[in-house]
Amino acid sequence: MLEISNLTHTYGSGPSAHNALGGIDLNVSEGELVCIVGPSGCGKSTLLRSIAGLLRPTGGQVVLNGAPVAQTPDDLAVVFQDYSRSLFPWMSVADNISLPLRRKGEGRKQRARSAMEALEQVGLAGAADKYPWELSGGMQQRVSIARALAYRPALMLMDEPFGSVDAQTREDLEDLTLRVRGHHNMTILLITHDIDESVYVGDRVVVLSKAPARIVGDLRVDLPGPRDQINTREHPDFVRLRAEVGRLVRGMRTSPASAS
Amino acid sequence: MTRQAVLGNRVLCGALGVAGLLLVMEAAGRAELVDPTVLPLTSTILTRVAELAVDEEFLVNVGATMTAWGLGLLLTVAVTVPLGLLLGSLPRLETAVRPLIEFLRPIPSVALIPLAILIFPDRLDLKIAVIFYASCWPVLINTMYGLQDVDPVAKETLRSFGFGPLAVLWRVSLPSTAPFIATGVRLAGGIALILAISAELLAGGSDGIGAYVIKAGSSPDGLEFIIAATMWAGILGVVTNSLFIGAERRLFRWHTARAGVTG
Numbered sequence: 285m286l287e288i289s290n291l292t293h294t295y296g297s298g299p300s301a302h303n304a305l306g307g308i309d310l311n312v313s314e315g316e317l318v319c320i321v322g323p324s325g326c327g328k329s330t331l332l333r334s335i336a337g338l339l340r341p342t343g344g345q346v347v348l349n350g351a352p353v354a355q356t357p358d359d360l361a362v363v364f365q366d367y368s369r370s371l372f373p374w375m376s377v378a379d380n381i382s383l384p385l386r387r388k389g390e391g392r393k394q395r396a397r398s399a400m401e402a403l404e405q406v407g408l409a410g411a412a413d414k415y416p417w418e419l420s421g422g423m424q425q426r427v428s429i430a431r432a433l434a435y436r437p438a439l440m441l442m443d444e445p446f447g448s449v450d451a452q453t454r455e456d457l458e459d460l461t462l463r464v465r466g467h468h469n470m471t472i473l474l475i476t477h478d479i480d481e482s483v484y485v486g487d488r489v490v491v492l493s494k495a496p497a498r499i500v501g502d503l504r505v506d507l508p509g510p511r512d513q514i515n516t517r518e519h520p521d522f523v524r525l526r527a528e529v530g531r532l533v534r535g536m537r538t539s540p541a542s543a544s
Numbered sequence: 545m546t547r548q549a550v551l552g553n554r555v556l557c558g559a560l561g562v563a564g565l566l567l568v569m570e571a572a573g574r575a576e577l578v579d580p581t582v583l584p585l586t587s588t589i590l591t592r593v594a595e596l597a598v599d600e601e602f603l604v605n606v607g608a609t610m611t612a613w614g615l616g617l618l619l620t621v622a623v624t625v626p627l628g629l630l631l632g633s634l635p636r637l638e639t640a641v642r643p644l645i646e647f648l649r650p651i652p653s654v655a656l657i658p659l660a661i662l663i664f665p666d667r668l669d670l671k672i673a674v675i676f677y678a679s680c681w682p683v684l685i686n687t688m689y690g691l692q693d694v695d696p697v698a699k700e701t702l703r704s705f706g707f708g709p710l711a712v713l714w715r716v717s718l719p720s721t722a723p724f725i726a727t728g729v730r731l732a733g734g735i736a737l738i739l740a741i742s743a744e745l746l747a748g749g750s751d752g753i754g755a756y757v758i759k760a761g762s763s764p765d766g767l768e769f770i771i772a773a774t775m776w777a778g779i780l781g782v783v784t785n786s787l788f789i790g791a792e793r794r795l796f797r798w799h800t801a802r803a804g805v806t807g
Contacts, residue, residue, distance in 0.1 A: 384702075
């Protein structure tokens with residue numbers, strides 16, 4: 285459903301130019317949850333912004349469901365890392381979620397119903413009339429996720445979605461993501477710098493090199509489901525994949541034993 | 545109530561200060577330290593202030609001043625907020641207009657009243673025009689700066705859901721700028737009152753607090769009424785300002801609450 289071919293992007297020009305993407309080729313099929321992991325500042329966010337149509341890449345092409353991405357595609361939603369800035373503080377939680385649905389031409393009642401449904405899915409049915417800043421960080425990020433879910437996108441992009449919450453909340457949100465993904469047969473692209481997280485959440489982990497980013501690894505994660513925070517993380521396959529992704533992120537060669 | 549509680553309460557402490565000053569002035573007058581023909585006794589002035597509150601002629605004049613004030617402020621908001629949004633959204637246009645703004649803004653508005661008298665034959669038009677000129681600056685500047693302060697992540701969020709630039713302006717930039725605009729309008733409200741009364745004083749005419757003050761100047765006990773009317777102008781300023789502050793607190797609770805959280 286998503287085809288990225290030879291995507292390059294350079295910020296600025298001349299001697300101060302920063303080459304963020306050095307030719308990315310990536311295909312994602314429908315319903316997949318792909319984690320993109322790479323060292324800090326490697327261009328992960330540039331990649332996400334190119335896919336979302338928020339940034340016009342210098343070269344290459346992104347094709348979503350057969351159509352080249354020029355502007356923001358219709359059936360796409362983004363969950364940003366910075367929930368406190370991404371949610372609108374002057375609107376209630378329910379209004380935050382229903383606002384994007386105006387784009388889909390849904391009526392007032394339908395929007396309110398979709399918002400309630402999405403809030404129930406993230407376990408925040410009671411917070412509809414609250415304001416985002418009255419909620420904890422983890423709850424705010426749940427609202428962001430609910431907003432993306434209510435939009436029923438074909439592709440959900442998540443940019444370091446759990447980077448600003450504490451470890452316990454992070455695990456809860458990872459499990460929430462795994463739980464809701466099945467609801468709408470969504471394709472999810474999750475960007476993270478956390479190696480463990482990428483293996484725990486993903487069906488597939490794509491590893492980027494440091495800038496200019498290139499794909500240096502593309503691993504399938506075949507862990508027995510349903511995944512849970514304790515058992516999955518001590519599974520031998522998890523431990524092996526985590527080490528492998530870790531080596532790739534640090535730019536080391538994969539050990540022959542684990543190469544498949 | 546203990547002494548500390550009295551001094552700790554801002555309203556009470558302020559009221560004590562005002563009462564103290566009035567008492568000192570009254571005592572100075574009674575002790576004949578101050579000539580009552582220069583500054584009448586405080587008690588006399590306060591009596592006049594109370595009389596004016598039920599004086600029909602004075603109330604009509606207050607109505608005239610406040611009508612000009614309200615219409616002037618309304619015109620200011622209606623013209624200046626869209627203009628500020630336009631200039632704030634188009635940096636090139638802003639750069640082109642900036643020298644003009646920097647030239648016009650420092651001109652003391654009161655100095656333009658004689659010119660305005662020549663241009664506007666109607667007194668109300670004249671007042672509205674000078675109010676508009678003087679009070680448009682804080683609204684314009686606050687709108688433009690507020691717009692620059694809009695969080696790029698908030699704008700990007702709406703864009704990522706496929707909303708175009710106009711929708712982003714209407715649904716994100718405007719609400720997020722609203723508290724700044726409101727502060728500009730509150731400042732403009734104070735300026736508008738000054739300009740309304742200044743225009744009445746300079747341009748003469750038959751109505752308004754300024755016209756009342758000029759007329760009082762020619763009567764024998766006019767001084768007391770001039771001071772009393774001036775105090776009413778001050779009271780109107782304080783009351784309108786507090787109304788604006790109250791409205792801002794109610795409408796933009798999200799703004800203050802959030803600012804409190806983030807530091």
